[in-house]
Amino acid sequence: MRVATPAVSTSRRARWAARLAGAGLATTVAIGVTTSPATAQEAGAPSVAGVTPTTTANGNRCLDVLPLDQVLFDIQPEPGMRFSFADDGDAITTVHTGPQGPLLDFDITGPYAARAVLVQGQAEGTTPPNSNNLFLYDAAAGFPTGIRADQDLHAPQVDSSYLDIATTTICIIRSPYNGGS
Incomplete structure (x- = not known):
């Protein structure tokens, strides 16, 4: 030189x-x-429940984005399978394809609800996964006791398409649904 x-x-x-x-x-x-x-990367559209995601690079576990007192269980269910996390609680997730790419739905049973869901995106052929979309179900979003189910969650988007879903983490809390407290 x-x-x-x-x-x-x-x-x-x-x-x-x-x-x-x-x-x-x-x-x-x-x-x-x-x-x-x-x-x-942009966060993209809100979920069916109206929660607008925020894009975060803070890992893919609940304690990366929430205080310890707001997390009872930190689960990473496989899409399409029932994931039991307590004697009286299950979570079911499904992935389907929308016009912009993969979308995730979840449903929780028992006296529990989701406080937050992290959807980690990964562009095809890249390692490691890219960033996460954080869907936060708190009082500010209109869900002071969490939410039992939501639809059309997604990873961050690049241009007009959502990234592939690499990992989903659901942050579970006790909720007054079905007798929880």
Whole structure:
């Protein structure tokens, strides 16, 4: 690599320092260009219950986004299967395809509800997964005791399409539904 202006010093140490600084700057610029995302990710449309997601890069577990006192169970059910998380609680998730890509529905039984759902997206052929959409069912969203079921949750979108769903995490709380407290 050639420096635009010649070094004034005749010291070998100073010339090598200038060369290394120039190489470091070029490497930093090259890495920044190659690792920057091609397009920005957006949260996308609200769920059927009207909860607007927020995009987060904070991991994919409940304690990454909620305080400990707001999480009773942290589950990652496989789509289409019943996931039992207590003697009296189950969660069922299904994935279907909408016009913008994969959509997730969930239903919880027993005296429980979802406080939050994290839907982790992954672009085809990429590793590791990209960011998450956080659907938060709290008083600010109109659900002070959580929600038992919702539909059309999704991963973040790039351009006009939702990313593939890599992982879903449901943050379970006790709720007054079916006698919970």
